[in-house]
Amino acid sequence: xxxxxxxxxxxxxxxxxxxxxxxxxxxxxxxxxxxxxxxxxxxxxxxxxxxxxxxxxxxxxxxxxxxxxxxxxxxxxxxxxxxxxxxxxxxxxxxxxxxxxxxxxxxxxxxxxxxxxxxxxxxxxxxxxxxxxxxxxxxxxxxxxxxxxxxxxxxxxxxxxxxxxxxxxxxxxxxxxxxxxxxxxxxxxxxxxxxxxxxxxxxxxxxxxxxxxxxxxxxxxxxxxxxxxxxxxxxxxxxxxxxxxxxxxxxxxxxxxxxxxxxxxxxxxxxxxxxxxxxxxxxxxxxxxxxxxxxxxxxxxxxxxxxxxxxxxxxxxxxxxxxxxxxxxxxxxxxxxxxxxxxxxxxxxxxxxxxxxxxxxxxxxxxxx
Amino acid sequence: xxxxxxxxxxxxxxxxxxxxxxxxxxxxxxxxxxxxxxxxxxxxxxxxxxxxxxxxxxxxxxxxxxxxxxxxxxxxxxxxxxxxxxxxxxxxxxxxxxxxxxxxxxxxxxxxxxxxxxxxxxxxxxxxxxxxxxxxxxxxxxxxxxxxxxxxxxxxxxxxxxxxxxxxxxxxxxxxxxxxxxxxxxxxxxxxxxxxxxxxxxxxxxxxxxxxxxxxxxxxxxxxxxxxxxxxxxxxxxxxxxxxxxxxxxxxxxxxxxxxxxxxxxxxxxxxxxxxxxxxxxxxxxxxxxxxxxxxxxxxxxxxxxxxxxxxxxxxxxxxxxxxxxxxxxxxxxxxxxxxxxxxxxxxxxxxxxxxxxxxx
Numbered sequence: 001x002x003x004x005x006x007x008x009x010x011x012x013x014x015x016x017x018x019x020x021x022x023x024x025x026x027x028x029x030x031x032x033x034x035x036x037x038x039x040x041x042x043x044x045x046x047x048x049x050x051x052x053x054x055x056x057x058x059x060x061x062x063x064x065x066x067x068x069x070x071x072x073x074x075x076x077x078x079x080x081x082x083x084x085x086x087x088x089x090x091x092x093x094x095x096x097x098x099x100x101x102x103x104x105x106x107x108x109x110x111x112x113x114x115x116x117x118x119x120x121x122x123x124x125x126x127x128x129x130x131x132x133x134x135x136x137x138x139x140x141x142x143x144x145x146x147x148x149x150x151x152x153x154x155x156x157x158x159x160x161x162x163x164x165x166x167x168x169x170x171x172x173x174x175x176x177x178x179x180x181x182x183x184x185x186x187x188x189x190x191x192x193x194x195x196x197x198x199x200x201x202x203x204x205x206x207x208x209x210x211x212x213x214x215x216x217x218x219x220x221x222x223x224x225x226x227x228x229x230x231x232x233x234x235x236x237x238x239x240x241x242x243x244x245x246x247x248x249x250x251x252x253x254x255x256x257x258x259x260x261x262x263x264x265x266x267x268x269x270x271x272x273x274x275x276x277x278x279x280x281x282x283x284x285x286x287x288x289x290x291x292x293x294x295x296x297x298x299x300x301x302x303x304x305x306x307x308x309x310x311x312x313x314x315x316x317x318x319x320x321x322x323x324x325x326x327x328x329x330x331x332x333x334x335x336x337x338x339x340x341x342x343x344x345x346x347x348x349x350x351x352x353x354x355x356x357x358x359x360x361x362x363x364x365x366x367x368x369x
Numbered sequence: 370x371x372x373x374x375x376x377x378x379x380x381x382x383x384x385x386x387x388x389x390x391x392x393x394x395x396x397x398x399x400x401x402x403x404x405x406x407x408x409x410x411x412x413x414x415x416x417x418x419x420x421x422x423x424x425x426x427x428x429x430x431x432x433x434x435x436x437x438x439x440x441x442x443x444x445x446x447x448x449x450x451x452x453x454x455x456x457x458x459x460x461x462x463x464x465x466x467x468x469x470x471x472x473x474x475x476x477x478x479x480x481x482x483x484x485x486x487x488x489x490x491x492x493x494x495x496x497x498x499x500x501x502x503x504x505x506x507x508x509x510x511x512x513x514x515x516x517x518x519x520x521x522x523x524x525x526x527x528x529x530x531x532x533x534x535x536x537x538x539x540x541x542x543x544x545x546x547x548x549x550x551x552x553x554x555x556x557x558x559x560x561x562x563x564x565x566x567x568x569x570x571x572x573x574x575x576x577x578x579x580x581x582x583x584x585x586x587x588x589x590x591x592x593x594x595x596x597x598x599x600x601x602x603x604x605x606x607x608x609x610x611x612x613x614x615x616x617x618x619x620x621x622x623x624x625x626x627x628x629x630x631x632x633x634x635x636x637x638x639x640x641x642x643x644x645x646x647x648x649x650x651x652x653x654x655x656x657x658x659x660x661x662x663x664x665x666x667x668x669x670x671x672x673x674x675x676x677x678x679x680x681x682x683x684x685x686x687x688x689x690x691x692x693x694x695x696x697x698x699x700x701x702x703x704x705x706x707x708x709x710x711x712x713x714x715x716x717x718x719x720x721x722x723x724x725x726x727x728x729x730x
Contacts, residue, residue, distance in 0.1 A: 068631045182570045183577070213570045216588035217560065217581060219533040222596060223634055226534075228627050229591050230568065232620075233584040237567035240580050245573065264619025272580055272613060272658035279422040279688060280576040307619060308626045314672050318619065321665075337630060 019355075021341055022104040022362035024302045025206070025259055025330035026092075026144070028137055029071070029111075031083030039128035039135075044121065053125075054117050056181070056212040065224040069336045077334035085334040089140055096333045097143060100341050104362055105144045106172060106330075107133055108206050108259065112149045114177055115210040123151035127161055130171070138170040145366070147175035147204060153211075155191035162192065166199035172366040173202045177209025178231065178261065184238040185245030193251050202255040202300070202365060205238065207231035235261035236269050239299070243273065246286035248298045255365065256299055260332060263301035267321040270295050296323065300365055302330035303357070304339040312346040324353045328362045371696035373681075375452040377709030378720060381557075381610050381653045381682035382447060384488050385437035386412075386462040386480065395479035395486075403472070412463035412476070415566075416559040416578060417687075423579060426688040436686040440491055447685040448494060450693055455713075455720055457496045457523060458488055459610060464500060465528055465561040473502035474512070481516050489521045496720065498526035498555050504563075506539055510546045517550045523719040524553045524608065529585045530560030536589075536596030544602050551718040553606040553651075556589060558582040583658070586612040587620050590650065594624070597637040599649045606716055607650055611684055614652040615659050618672035621646060647675050651716050653682035654696075654708060655689040663699025670704070680716060681709040 030036060037045055057064055069075060071084050077095060079088030086092065097105060113125025126149045133146035148165045150158035165171050174196045182188060184205065196203045208231060214220045215230045235258055248254060258266075273291035281287065287294075301322060309315050319327065332338050345354060363369045386392065389411050393401050403409070417424045425436030429446050437443065448456050464476035477500050484497045499516040501509035516522045525547045527535065535556065547554050559582075565571045567581040568588065586609050599605060624642045632638060638645075659666050670676070683695055696705060714721045 068634070179569055183567060183572050184569070186570075186573070211570060213565050213568060216534055216568050216592070217530045217564055217566055217585045218535065218589060218592075219531075219564050221534045221588070221592050222537065225595055225624075225627050225631050225634055226588070226591050228631075229620075229624050230588055232623060233587050234568045236584050237569045237572075237577075237581050240577055241567075241569070241572050244577055244580075262619065262623055264622055265616055268583075268613070268615040268619065268658055269580075271615065271660055272583060272656075275656065275658055276423070276576050276579055280574075280579070282422075283574050283576055305623070305626060307622050309618065309622050309672070310674075314618065317668050317672070337627075 018101070019358070020101050020103040021329055021358045023100070023102045023331050023333065024106045024257070024328040024362055025304060025332050026105045026107050027086050027333065027335060028107050028109055028133070029084050029086040031087040036125065036128045036132055039131040040124055044124050047121065053121070055115050056117060056210040065227045068224060072336055073334045074336055074338060089137060092333070093141065096331070097141070100331070103143055103359070104366070104368060107137055107144055107146050108175055108204065109133065109147065109149055110206070110208065114149060114152045119151055119154040119157065123154060123157040123161065126151050130161070130165060134170045145172040146170050147173050148201070149175045150192060152176055153181055153188070155188050159191035159195035162195035162199055162201070166201070171201070172368070173204045173257065176203060176205050178205050178207050178235045178238045179209035179213065179215070180211040182211070183241030185241030185243070185247055190247070190250070193247055193254055197251040197254045202257055204257040204259050205235070206259040207235055207261040231260070232262045232265060236265055239295070240269065240273060243291045243294050244284055244287060246284070248294050249286055249288060254298065257302060257328065258299060259302045260304060260330070262305070262307060263303070263322050263327065264307040264318050266295065266301065267318060300326050300328055300361070302328045303344060304330040304332045305337050306339050306344045312348065315346065316348070324356055325361055327357050328365065329358045370694050370698060371700040371705060373451045373696055374705055374709055376454040377451065377681050378713035378717070379447060379451060379453045379456045379683050379685070380608065380680040380713055381655070382443060382456050382458055382685040383437045383461050383687065384443065384458050384484065385435040386460065386483065387434060387438050392476065392479040392483055395482040396475060400472070400475040412466060414461065414463035414466060414559060415562060415575070417461060418575060421575060423688055425686045426691070429686040440488060443685060444492065447683045451683065451695060454494065455496050455723070456494055457498060458484060459498045459526055459555060459557055460484060460500055461557065461559060465503065465531070468563070470502055470505035470508060473504060474508040477502045477512055481512065485519060485521070496521050496523045498522065498524045499552070500526050501543070503527050503540070503543070504532050506542050509543050513543065513546045513550065513552070517552060520719055520722070522552070523717045524555045526555045526557060528559040528561060529556050529582060529589055529612070530564060530566065532561070532563045534589065534592035536592030536594070536598050538596065541598070541601065544598055544605050548602045548605045553608050553716055555608045555610050556586070558611040560585070582611070583613040583616050587616060590620070590646070591624060594642050594645050595635045595638055597635065599645050600637050600639065605649060608680065608716060609650065609652045610682070611656065611687070612652055613656055613658045614673070614679065615657070615669050617652070618669070647677070650678070651680050651712065652678055653684070654679050655682045655684040657689070657697055659697070661698065663697065666697050667699055676704055676707050677712055677715070679708045680713045
C-alpha cells in the first residue's frame with residue numbers, strides 16, 4: 001500500500017530489491033473512451049453511444065462504491081501527456097517498469113467486457129481488449145504479457161476466444177474476475193476451463209467484478225472498505241465452488257491464480273474444507289481428494305495487497321503453510337494500494353525463497369523460465 | 370487429549386423443536402389457525418438438513434426424533450460428561466426464514482416460550498438465547514424486552530446471514546436494547562436465505578453453504594466494525610457462534626491494513642479493528658478449522674494474540690469432534706481455564722451474576 005502510517009521495525013530492515021522482478025498484476029488503461037473503437041465492429045460504436053455497457057449493477061458511470069482516489073489509482077501516476085493512470089506505456093516504463101527492474105509484467109485489464117448483461121457486447125469488447133493489449137502494450141514492450149479477457153458469462157463464446165488466442169506468445173493467462181452471476185465452479189464456466197487447459201494457459205481470477213449478487217451473503221453493505229475487504233470473502237467462496245464442483249478433477253492440468261485477494265486465508269479455508277469434506281464427501285463423490293491437496297497443487301497466489309501482520313513470524317508461518325513456491329509478487333500498479341517492491345518482504349528470508357517470491361515462481365508458472 | 374475442567378460454561382448447544390406443531394400451545398388462536406388451516410410444514414433450515422452428517426454426531430443421533438430434541442440425551446451426552454455449570458441453548462429452528470415479519474414474530478415468541486417451559490424449567494444449568502424476528506427491528510426490540518425479564522435468558526440471538534448486513538444503522542435499536550439490558554448479542558451460523566448463501570451466488574451443495582458460513586462471519590465483522598456499532602455502544606459484546614476462528618488473524622490483517630489506508634471514509638472508527646475485536650467480540654470454540662497437529666494449532670492461538678477471545682462450546686449435537694475430544698490436543702491448562710470459565714463469565718454478565726448468587730452465603 002502506498003500509504004505509510006507507522007514505522008515498523010520489521011519493514012525498516014527490509015532488504016531493498018535491486019534484482020529483476022516479475023509483477024503479476026499490472027492494470028493498463030485506455031487513454032480515451034474511443035481507444036477501443038478500431039478493434040470493435042461499427043455496430044458496437046453506435047450501441048455503446050446509445051446504451052453503453054449495461055452491467056450487472058445500477059450506475060451508468062463509475063463504481064457504486066466510490067473509490068478512495070480517482071480511478072482507484074495513485075495520484076502520482078497520471079501520465080504527463082494526459083489520460084488516466086496506467087494509460088501510457090512510456091510513463092509506465094519510466095515510473096514503474098524500469099526503476100523497479102520489472103522483467104516480466106502481467107497485464108490484467110479491468111473495465112473490459114466482463115460482467116455485462118448483453119453477452120454479445122461482452123464478447124465483442126473482450127476480443128477488442130485482447131487486440132488492444134497486443135497493439136498498445138505487448139508488441140511494444142517485450143517485458144509485458146497480456147491476459148486473454150473473455151465474455152465470462154457466455155462459456156462457449158469465452159472458450160472460442162481462448163482458442164483463437166491459443167499459442168499467441170503475447171498472452172500468458174486467461175483472466176476472470178471473482179464475482180460473477182454464479183460461483184465460478186458452476187457448469188456455465190466449464191468451457192472456459194476446458195479451453196484454458198487445452199491451450200496450456202493458467203486461469204487468473206482477479207478480485208472484483210459484478211454478477212448481480214450482493215457482496216455479502218447478508219445483502220449490500222454501506223462502505224467502500226467493505227467492498228475492498230469483501231473481495232477476499234468472495235474469492236474464498238469462488239475458490240470453494242471451483243474445488244467442490246470438481247473442476248480440477250475434470251481438468252487435472254489446469255492451474256489457477258488468485259489475484260489481489262490475499263493468501264493469508266488460504267490455510268484456514270483449506271482446513272475448513274477438509275474438515276467438512278471428511279463429513280460430507282458423500283454429497284460430492286466427484287471430489288476424490290482432500291480439498292487442501294487440490295488447492296496446494298493447483299492454486300497460485302499473487303501477493304498484493306501483502307499480508308501485513310504486526311509480527312513477521314506470523315507472516316512466515318502463513319507463507320510456510322501456503323508454500324514459498326506458490327506466491328507471485330505483484331504491485332497492482334497504478335492502483336492506490338500499490339505494493340512497493342522493496343518494502344513487501346521483511347528481512348529474514350533465504351535468498352532462494354526471495355528469488356522464488358519475486359521472480360522464479362512466476363517464470364516457471366508462465367513457462368518463461 | 371486435553372481434559373476439560375469442571376464448572377465450565379458450554380456456550381453453544383442446540384435444543385431441537387420436534388415439529389412446528391410443538392409450538393402450537395405457545396401460539397395465539399390466530400396463528401394456531403394459520404398453521405393448521407394453511408397446512409404449514411416444519412421449519413427446518415437448509416443450513417442443517419436433519420440427516421446431514423454435520424447436523425448430528427453419529428453416536429448422538431437418537432433412535433427417533435430430531436437430534437437435540439431430548440433433554441435427557443443432552444444431559445447425558447454433553448452437560449454431564451463435560452461437567453458444565455451452565456449450558457447456553459441456541460435454538461436453530463427456522464423461524465427467521467419466513468418472509469412475513471408478523472409470522473416470524475409469532476414464531477419467535479412461541480419458540481422463546483417453548484424454550485423456557487420445555488428446557489430451562491427442567492434443568493437449572495440451562496440458559497437461553499432470545500431468538501428475534503430480526504427483519505423487524507421494532508418487534509425484535511419488543512421481544513428482547515419481554516424475554517429479558519427472565520434472568521435465564523443470557524443473550525440475544527441473530528443469524529449470520531439475514532436481510533441486510535448486521536452493522537447497518539437500522540439494526541442499532543436491537544444493540545441499544547441488548548446493551549441496556551446487559552445481554553451480549555450472539556450471532557450464529559445460518560441464513561434466513563433472503564440473500565444467496567454466498568457473496569458470489571447460489572452454490573450447488575450443502576457443503577458449500579456450510580463452508581461459506583465463515584465467509585459470512587467475516588463480512589459481518591467488517592460491517593459491525595466499520596459502521597461504528599461499538600463506538601456507539603461501548604458496553605456491547607457480541608459472540609460469534611459456530612463461526613470458526615482460524616480465519617480471524619489473516620482477516621484482521623487485511624481489514625486493519627485497509628482501515629489504515631481509507632479510514633477517512635469511516636472517521637468514527639477511532640480504534641484499530643484489532644482492538645475493537647479484542648474489546649467486543651468473542652468466538653465459540655467449535656468448530657476448530659485446523660489440522661490436528663498441536664504445533665500448528667498453538668501457532669494459530671499465537672496469531673490471535675489474545676487468550677480472551679474463545680468461549681468453550683460443544684456445538685451439541687452437531688458433529689465437530691469425536692469421543693470426548695472437545696478440547697484440541699496441546700492446550701495449556703491456563704488456556705483451558707480461560708476458555709471454559711473466565712472468558713464466558715467475563716462475556717455473559719447474567720452468568721456472572723448467577724455465580725455470585727450461588728456462592729454468596
